[in-house]
Amino acid sequence: MSLYKVDAEKHRHLAEEFRKNPVGIHSPELQKVLNVFRGAAMPEKYVLVCVKPHEEWRLAQLGKGRGDPLTLTDQVFGSIEDAEWAVFKLRWKHYTGEPLD
Numbered sequence: 001m002s003l004y005k006v007d008a009e010k011h012r013h014l015a016e017e018f019r020k021n022p023v024g025i026h027s028p029e030l031q032k033v034l035n036v037f038r039g040a041a042m043p044e045k046y047v048l049v050c051v052k053p054h055e056e057w058r059l060a061q062l063g064k065g066r067g068d069p070l071t072l073t074d075q076v077f078g079s080i081e082d083a084e085w086a087v088f089k090l091r092w093k094h095y096t097g098e099p100l101d
Contacts, residue, residue: 004032008098015092015100022084037091046090048083051076057083 014030026034043064048057049072059075062068077083089100 004036006033006036006092006095008092008096011096015088018088019085022081022088036095037088042094046087048077048080048087059083059086
């Protein structure tokens with residue numbers, strides 16, 4: 001469990017920063033949030049699966065335990081930016097309890 005807490009009100013500007021630049025270098029403050037979102041060992045965590053290199057990504061969920069298969073969803077993305085934003089929103093809701101528009 002991370003000591004860094006993601007707060008919906010305090011960190012909302014970071015969601016906008018991520019939305020504008022989901023792939024690449026981020027501010028140190030946003031990187032802390034991403035470390036929490038990406039580093040947590042969480043059953044059924046949302047992940048991206050590249051099904052066609054540089055063309056198509058699908059949203060999936062990890063299994064409940066190590067070695068369990070992925071579950072692919074019906075959500076398909078034509079850009080890595082849209083795919084990353086979708087996962088960010090899901091993880092934001094998980095950690096803050098607040099949806100992002």
